[in-house]
Amino acid sequence: MAISGGTYRVNSDLQxxxxxxxxxxxxxxxxxxxxxxxxxxxxxxxxFSKTFGxxxxxxxxxxGITPEMLSKITTAIDExxxxxxxxxxxxxxxxxxxxxxxxxxVTKAVENFVTSVKEICQSYIISLQQTEQQIIDSVxxxxxxxxxxxxxxxxxxxxxxxxxx
Amino acid sequence: xxxxxxxxxxxSREGVTVLLEDIKxxxxxxxxxxxxxxxxxxxxxxxxxxxxxxxVFLNNLRKDVTVLQxxxxxxxxxxxxxxxxxxxxxxxxxQKLISEN
Numbered sequence: 364m365a366i367s368g369g370t371y372r373v374n375s376d377l378q379x380x381x382x383x384x385x386x387x388x389x390x391x392x393x394x395x396x397x398x399x400x401x402x403x404x405x406x407x408x409x410x411f412s413k414t415f416g417x418x419x420x421x422x423x424x425x426x427g428i429t430p431e432m433l434s435k436i437t438t439a440i441d442e443x444x445x446x447x448x449x450x451x452x453x454x455x456x457x458x459x460x461x462x463x464x465x466x467x468x469v470t471k472a473v474e475n476f477v478t479s480v481k482e483i484c485q486s487y488i489i490s491l492q493q494t495e496q497q498i499i500d501s502v503x504x505x506x507x508x509x510x511x512x513x514x515x516x517x518x519x520x521x522x523x524x525x526x527x528x
Numbered sequence: 529x530x531x532x533x534x535x536x537x538x539x540s541r542e543g544v545t546v547l548l549e550d551i552k553x554x555x556x557x558x559x560x561x562x563x564x565x566x567x568x569x570x571x572x573x574x575x576x577x578x579x580x581x582x583x584v585f586l587n588n589l590r591k592d593v594t595v596l597q598x599x600x601x602x603x604x605x606x607x608x609x610x611x612x613x614x615x616x617x618x619x620x621x622x623q624k625l626i627s628e629n
Binding site for chain 1: 538539540542543544546547550551554555556558559562563565566568569571572573575576577578579582585588589592595596599600603604607610611614615618
């Protein structure tokens, strides 16, 4: 008796779900990343208050992340992905079913099952890695832009000081 | 009474139960446990990332882990149904042979 194993191939639904979460993630990260460069006027969320250790002189809570801090987070994510991949690689492609069935009917079903498990886990991993990369890009981009802005402002202030002298 | 290994064709109810437990422990449990263990990511984020974006990221990650685990459970339950149905069909076929004879 052949078993197709087709009924548990629910990958498309799961992939859609990951995509939905991912899109929510993207939208929110993009909007929240902008708060890194915010000021006390918008609730005191300042990228620099955290990045440049200015928190003690400010009355609002600090918000932000630096590329250096980000590397610790990406290391944790990479280790997590590595562990998950290792467990997927270690999955046997077949199980001993000889005590349950005489015949080879479940071979294909178990093979399909293993394939499906790996596929949805890979979809999840890819989604996580894409999010990770987007956070890296966003933080680096905003850090560079903010750093350049601050440098520009400091140069301007320095010019004023020089001009006032 | 012959065991299933003596048969040319057939199924064992007890063997099916053992098979399904083997599939769960060998093919699902480790993957699901590794996927669920996001503690190091949470710790790294909480120690190094301050703000609402961190909360959004972790909440979405937890949601995705839940979706993944639900998917694994759905697939396993579907496989259980399919294997049990196959076993039942074989037993039913065997019963009809007995009835006819």
